[in-house]
Amino acid sequence: MGSDGTILEARNLTKSYRLGNREVEALRGVSLRVRRGEFVALMGPSGSGKSTLLQLLGGLDRPTSGEVVLDGQVISRLGDAQATRLRREKTGFVFQFFNLIPLLDVYENVALPFTIAGVDPRHGDAAARIHAVLALVDLLGRERNRPDQLSAGEQQRVALARALVSRPAILLADEPTGNLDYASGGEILDELWRSCDELGQTIVLVTHDARAAAHADRVLVVGDGKIRDEIELGRRADRRAGPLIARLAQLGL
């Protein structure tokens, strides 16, 4: 972690893809810093590069150039084994389509990071942590349910609990409310906010929903592969989406 509390830093990231014969530049020199315990939202229209940026920040993909430093470690050039360890220990992901393992029940889905790491999730610290996150997302008592027995909002809460259970250095959420109704989406955003507020969890959220972004401390507006603007929001308790929406409107978003 940097002396200024930075836990995540991106330095001049670029990412290019080949699409048929065409070279597509998804990111064109993005630099950013995220402080420990900060809740940052990446906003932008479809194709702006925000999801690509999130994938690079979480070590799911490698940049074409530039580097990502997470918790003092350069993660953009890691080999498969090191990248796997990083994902196991320092990052947590929440996706738009929940992506739960359908054959595992709630408890087993939440326990997955421990199971994969070879830690017995039924005993000791692991069990305590699972209990804690299930309490956080209000799913105690639903441990034996399978994903198909849960509502969409509940499934996303399970996914959130799974992402939080290993106490990652950073939680990366890609459109976590994109597949939820208004009420369920609100619940998830509240859960994210609480994890940040109560647990000090660092969060990077990708969204195109201003209401979701309004839960963040800071909004980075991504457009055309670059950070086009940065919006510092006020105290969370006072937050309303209205001013943010006004500002985004000024940016033509």
Add this chain to the structure above:
Amino acid sequence: MRRLSSLAWRSLGARSARSFLTIAGVALGVAVLFASLSAGSTMDAAVDRAAADEMGRAVLRVQALEERGFSSAAVHAAEQAVGVSVAAPALERQTYLAVSPSQTASAKLPAPVTVLGIDPVREIALHDMPLASGRLLTATDGQSALISETMASQERLGVGDSISLNGTVAAGPQPFRIVGIVQGDAPVPDAGGRLIFVPLASAQTLFGTTGVTRVDLGVQAGTSVNSLTNQLERTINSEPYLLSRQADLAGSLRTEMADFRSALLLVAAVVLFAGAFLIFNTLSMTVSERAREVGLLRAAGTTRSQVMSFVLLQALLLGVAGSVLGVLGGVCLAGLSLSWVQSAGPIALAAPAISAASIGIAIVVGLLVTLAAALEPAWRASRIPPVEALRRGPAAGVAGPARLRWLFLIFGVLGVAALAIWPGSSGGAVGTGGVAAGGSAMWGPLAVYGLFFLAVLLVPLLLGPLLRVAGIPFRVFRNEERLARSSLARDPSRTALTAGALVVGLAMVVALGTAAENVPKIGTAWLAETIPGSEVLTSIRPVSTTDPIRAELAAMPGVRSVSPIGLFGVPYQGVRQEAAAIVGRDYLADGRLVFVSDGGDRTAALTALDAGGSVVLPESLADQGGIHVGDELTFATGPSSARLRVAGIVAHSIPAGSQEAILIGWSDATDLFGVAGADFYAVRYASGQESSSRAALDAAAIQYAFEPSSLDRVQGAVGDALDRIFRLLDALALIAVLVAGLGLANTYSMSVLERVREIGVLRATGMSSRQVWGMVVVEAGLLGVFGAIVGAVVGLIAGALLVAWSSGGFGLAFEPPWVSIAVAVVFGVLVSIAASIYPAGLASRFSIVRALQHE
């Protein structure tokens, strides 16, 4: 239609690896079927050729049933029958080439030779004797001989050389000069190619007889064989005989091969089932993957029948490609199989027969199975509603009942196809007293087939509990094992069907192993129960019961008893029954033969045999004829008939030919049936003296031209031949496992492709690529172990059925075939794991980002 076929081609081409695997599966199934049919045709052709060679232009063969052969009166009666153009008598005997005393002392007897005494003029009128060199025999020849080319080459003999043949003891060895060499083996099946033709009179002198063993009859044009048969029955009424036509000879030879051919067909059915499963799986995958596309086509106005035709057309293309390749592969497989088996009974097998019928049947059955396998997926595709075009994500899997319907259909189609091409069902020749080829051999394989079907039906129920057991060896990979088990439970009916193909293949391997392990033991038990000794001394010529040899051998130190046994045929109710002449008191003393509960008193029955006027029947024959102790049986023995009382019924009798022999006392055998002497002696050593006495007895026996063999060795020779056949069948059954392996590769690929996003999540959550690889491989290992467990159990039951079928009621301790079980388990698990290597590599290489974006 053209557009439809182009779409079908493109659809198959889009998944070329999957299409290739499927074609390979069909091809392997058809290859085994073709090899099975071709081997059958080859055997048929070889049998017909052998029968034709043996009979030549003769229409009927009159074979003497008595050991002494026909008198000249009987030969004359045959010659004089109206319509007979040529009657060619012959005397057939086995003997040895005489060698010097120093050579006979060697531990091993030379191979015997078959001497055929012929009338040179009449024989050539009915039988071709193409010469390799020299000349044919003439009416004026005396001590001249023709030998077969095979024998000439084995003994390094040529025209002009002399040979000396052993005859009766009184006649002593007699010299013959070779005047010609006949091409090839010469046509006597049991001669093994070592055949010597000599003038009939010389042969009769050599063997001290005036009789002939057979008369071949050529007939004038327009003569009815039936009327000739009736005539002979009226005129030759003083000596028992058997009439055979060429078809009768072929029929009896075919009977010996029916079991082998049935087993080949059963294996082919199993391989085709595995291939059918592959087709079903491939087309199911295609239908699931293309559900949205099919929905679009339906929304655009494509009719249900067009959709169905589209899927069936794909199946047809796969079936045609697989069947054609299968026939090509089948030619090689048939060649390999036949060169491995080498012979079927006394008939040597040559290159495989490639008939248009075999090709046609293999292709038709291949296509039928392919289309039957495709019917359910095609029907399902036609039911996809247009709204499917709007649905997001993959289509729902195939429901269990659909798979059940499919299973019934496939097993039904295969069963009907097998019945249609069952050996003998196409109207093969049936000989006098013969058994329709395949008739008795049919129920065992059909029962096994039914058992396999039942096993596949039960697999879904066993899946849950047994997967936990199968997971035990993989517990070391705890997480991978749990995830793999969950994955297999994702679609239980698909997993069950995948495992079903593997189970059936492995069960076949274990069943054949069980039969291979236990069937030879039945033979051993049979001999031990019916032969009063631990060693047999076989003679190639009957040794008179008054010959002092027996007394000399019995007087040797350490020898407790030497019991003569003669094998011969008796005419009973118009057909030949095998009989054995035995000494009742020897059996009484030795404790052999088990009398059934209502089979009479042992002591009384065996004593009655020696006294004469009685027989002891094997239970199988008694049951078949509804005969009881005390009944009288009438045997044709010449002008009058002999009535013998059934003194006892035994569980098993001495095996002779394909039957169990009627046991007759020596006095009746010689007086009533003209038995000249013993064919072999059973030797019992004094307790604990076998090892010390055996060498001396064997040396003495060889001096008298006896072939000494322990019972173990007799059984060993039979066992070796069986072993070759079982190994071939096992190898073919392993092909079924291979085809199941192709199905597994398909299923694992499908399973991985269905879980792309899930694998992406696992990777994002911290699962390494190696763990992903391990998860898929462990999944395969689990299924392999499951298949091996169920396959081994089902195979043992099937094997027990096959053994029980051929055990003849022996209450043998059942020996599990540990080697086959080990091979099945290891091979099954290895095939399953090998099938997962590619899908596992694919899964481990998924880009996390793309996997997470996968729909």
